[in-house]
Amino acid sequence: MFNRYRHIVIVASGAVLLGAALPPDEREPIRQVVVQQSDLSFGTPGQSQQAAEYQSPCRAGVDNRNSDLCAQWKAADAAQQSAMWAGIGTLIGGLTFAAAVAAAIYARRAAKHTETGAIAANKTLAHAEQTSKRELRAYLAVVPDGINQLIGTTEAMGHVLLQNVGKLPARNVSLFVYMEMSERNVEPKYRRADFQTPGGRSETERVVHPNGSMRQGCYNAHRIPIKEIFEAVDHNIYVWGIAYYDDGYGCPRYTRFCHRYTTASRNRTINPTREATETRVVIAPDKARYHTRGNDAD
Template sequence: MFGWIRRSAFAFTCASFVIGAGIAPLLAEETDADRSMATAAWWQLGVSVAGLGGLIATLVISIAANRTATRALIQSESTSRKELRAYLSVAPAGVHRMKRVEPRIIGQIALQNVGQVFATKVKMVVKMRVSADRDLADFPVDEDTAENIGTVHPGAVVRRGADEGAPPPEKPARGTKTYIYVWGCIWYNDGFDDERRHTEFCHRYNVASRLPGPNFIIGPEKARYHNHGPNEAV
């Protein structure tokens, strides 16, 4: 009886050993396979993260490049507008006696579009005054009373005289001087912006610089831009 039990126990032990010996490699293989799968999963995760990082970096670079391109486009458009827009400048054109029976003189100006496109909705005011004050500073203008010029094409020159003339001044007394002021303003649209632009001007002539002779003539080269008057373009 006991012998059979011993033989059975021995057989069971041997069988367990054989089964264990056979299963152990399988378990080892399964563990290695799990490790390999885990390693592959980590590699795949790393590659995915790297790819996502690359995508984010590409997106950031693209956004930065787009912003740079947008700024460059805006700058280019602004530069083009500045280079192509209409610019109305005003130059002195002298003082002349009007061809009428009544002796009167009138100050003249020359308006020119030095830009590249049409100046539209152009309006102009030109005034003059004879004064002994070399530092005169009161030069009012009002767009509501301005003359409607319309459109001035690039390169065009428009000559205008003051809206009211004045009697020719007498020869100044010794030690005194007399001046003629010609001032005004030009309002216009520059071809790009709806905002109104304007050019203000104020020219001063010394009566002593008139040409000799019966006709009252002061050449434009004798004009000076008056320091106390409006001389700016916006």
């Protein structure tokens, strides 16, 4: 729009300059006063001469100071030129004002587009920052590590392996592990669904680095005598709990887990009444299944 107004102003200015450059004889015809013969037939010779000079022809551009009529024409010409230049000035002023309005509208729209672009850029930057944090933060996964018999005991303890699969160290790591055996063999739809975990975090200085791991067993109060595992027929053993940690950006996170074993998968070479002289696997880690309940993370 602004370029269109600029072209109009240039065309109008050229037309004005072209009109001013024409010779006076081409701009106006010769102004000739027709003098009637009867008007010059009276009076004295001196008066007739003065009347002739007063009423003499007045060409455009001729400065005849003795002709009152010529002076009137010059005054009329000056008034006409003044009116013309005033009109041209008004036209140019109007065009200039219109161009200024168009420039203001264009500037306003440009500012609006700039503001919209800045908002979009900020949103994109915020999204990229959030995506980067999600990709780089620490993630703790808890995988089954079997049910094992410890040295000098006849009891089995459920173990898990805590792994940092993220790209930043996990800090303030605390892990709670529990284990229980079902009271009887039940159908899958009647399997246990409620697995309570502590809601409070414990202050620790444990750090698990990227690709690092930490092994931990269940609480001593949750150990199961190996004899009971061998006597139970197709019962389920649940190893569950929760891990709390900071994700590397100071944000608290958690991972809840629940692994299910079946007593039918026990190591039948073990004597359940004999104390172990070395750590023995009662049910191997590959026999575990992730239970349909009790698994969650943020």
